[in-house]
Amino acid sequence: MQLSNRAKHIAQSEIRAMSILCNEKNGLNMAQGLCDLEVPFPVAQGAKEGIDSGKNTYTSAYGNYKLRVAIAKKQNDFYDQKVEPENVLVSLGATGAFYATAMSLLNEGDEVVLFEPYYGYHVATLESMGCKIKYIRTAPPEYTIDFEHLKSQISEDTKSILICNPSNPSGKVYTRQELENLSEIINQNNLFLFSDEMYEHFVYDGLEFVSALSIESLKESTVVISGFSKIYSITGWRLGYAITQKNIIDAASAFNDLVYVCPPAPLQHGILKGLNELPISYYTDVAKAHQLKRDKFIKALNEVGLTAEYVKGAYYVLADISKLAGEDDKQKVVTLLEKTGIATVPARAFYQNSEGVYLARFCFSKKEEELDEAIERLKTL
Numbered sequence: 001m002q003l004s005n006r007a008k009h010i011a012q013s014e015i016r017a018m019s020i021l022c023n024e025k026n027g028l029n030m031a032q033g034l035c036d037l038e039v040p041f042p043v044a045q046g047a048k049e050g051i052d053s054g055k056n057t058y059t060s061a062y063g064n065y066k067l068r069v070a071i072a073k074k075q076n077d078f079y080d081q082k083v084e085p086e087n088v089l090v091s092l093g094a095t096g097a098f099y100a101t102a103m104s105l106l107n108e109g110d111e112v113v114l115f116e117p118y119y120g121y122h123v124a125t126l127e128s129m130g131c132k133i134k135y136i137r138t139a140p141p142e143y144t145i146d147f148e149h150l151k152s153q154i155s156e157d158t159k160s161i162l163i164c165n166p167s168n169p170s171g172k173v174y175t176r177q178e179l180e181n182l183s184e185i186i187n188q189n190n191l192f193l194f195s196d197e198m199y200e201h202f203v204y205d206g207l208e209f210v211s212a213l214s215i216e217s218l219k220e221s222t223v224v225i226s227g228f229s230k231i232y233s234i235t236g237w238r239l240g241y242a243i244t245q246k247n248i249i250d251a252a253s254a255f256n257d258l259v260y261v262c263p264p265a266p267l268q269h270g271i272l273k274g275l276n277e278l279p280i281s282y283y284t285d286v287a288k289a290h291q292l293k294r295d296k297f298i299k300a301l302n303e304v305g306l307t308a309e310y311v312k313g314a315y316y317v318l319a320d321i322s323k324l325a326g327e328d329d330k331q332k333v334v335t336l337l338e339k340t341g342i343a344t345v346p347a348r349a350f351y352q353n354s355e356g357v358y359l360a361r362f363c364f365s366k367k368e369e370e371l372d373e374a375i376e377r378l379k380t381l
């Protein structure tokens, strides 16, 4: 049997590969982007109630209507966007929501602009659909976008720009002005925006998170992708959503149906209970707790010479690992794993061409004792 052309684009992600190596060495996994909070009580309780009360059969391919209502309400409570339940598709994680909406909006050969460093699943999903990707590099510490350069890179084939806000892995949080600038380019060129807002609640230093749907001129040309994996610490439940124009949601629900049939029924019930019962302080407390973890961990990185900026959002940090032995980022993260037992992700996972980029991504969303353990281990470097 021969693999399809499509399958040739699908490789095991560096993140999974490092996690496997970490397990083999019984290491401390700071590679995978798990959020190490407890599952909030109403969320867990709601899922159990869902099973016990017989919510175990197919739901609508759009997701449970009450859940769509609750997601729209959350979006409006936080950002005052006038989202209707009909603008919401519940899918199998943000991953499923991105897949279903991208399948609905992009043709083979269409080009999507992505900013480096990027989140690898965005690339792999688009490539598996036969889309072309135009990479635009952004550099630390601010990961500023050169909008003139961006304009010059838009071609006849360009259909979309994709941002990750706050960014995995750079922690960049887009300002309102940056979104306005993007909007100008998007509207002038008849493009649309994918805005992955998975880490919307993980924003630090009192910065305001601006959702792309809050920009008036982006309302009709934006697909917001987000989900519950991180904020409710349920990466294995697979529940996320897309918010966009109703006709796109309708088309995407058919792709949802085709590959997933529907999101997991009793687990949707858990999310519904969480959305209905958790106060706003739940979300702001998560941000506060993560800011403390960030401060503690990044200070420790800098003290051992793995220099890193204090990220503004999400819960990853790209640290300079040049001082470690090894020829490239991949060898250097193995050195780090061997010397400290800490698994990280080499920068090549976030760049098209990572030659000369000696960075590793650490996930600092760890339980206090694990974070302390990681800091002690770093001191042995």
Ligand SMILES: Cc1ncc(COP(=O)(O)O)c(C=O)c1O
Pocket: 033, 092, 093, 094, 095, 096, 119, 164, 168, 196, 198, 226, 227, 228, 229, 235, 238, 239, 240
């Ligand atoms: C930016 C971003 N988007 C989407 C996802 C995937 O989310 P989900 O578990 O909801 O599919 C992740 C997970 O790491 C992520 O970092």
